[in-house]
Amino acid sequence: MESYSKNAILLLKLGVSFAFIYPAVSAFIDPSAWIGYVPMWVDQLIPREIFLPIFSTIEIVVALGVLFWNNPIPSIIAGAMLVSIVIFNKSEFSVVFRDLSIATMTFGLALLSRKK
Template sequence: MKHFTRAIDNLRAKWPQLPWVFLRIGLATVFIYAAVSSTISPNDWVSFLPQIVRDNFSPMLVLKVFSVIELVLAVWLLSGVYVRLAGLVCAVMLGGIVVSNFSLFAISFRDIGLIFAALALVFSEEPED
């Protein structure tokens, strides 16, 4: 265990920004997957839209717009541009998903962890190189 701890400490000293990068890659991956999957198989995703949205807008159009937003957020996260704004928008979007799909909490409860990961990006400083 001592060797493992020493190796981790060496990595942290060498690349202090690594936790920040891991958070960004993790969130970006989630948003890329959602965007691609909802584009390829939109019928699998329509049921996650709130009924009021489905009643007033074209569900397929909403999914396409949402996918574009998700891809923009992923690009920002991966590129390191607008990371705080991306984190805030991610947290708000994920919060909206949890609230609007509360009856599916057995599935969406994982989004709570993602909300806090996004908020960590909003409220933390990326270490200097």
């Protein structure tokens, strides 16, 4: 039974990590395809063209943390990022609603990875 649990956790980690790595890598390859998802108000703080690669780098670091670090912190950060994306992109809810499902997975991973 324990191997099933470990495999289930691995599948969750792979799924969450892919959800962060794919858009990050894609944003480096084709930023014009992703720049529209950065809220316009970000331009008041930092140009979106500068923000996007910074955010993409953070996404990759968080994904690697979720995948390789058996600690709840990366999963909590990932979940907070996803919930923030939904909150700050309410007008795009028809696209970002799936982030809530992935966020739920991250919080589950955080609970599963805490020290016993």
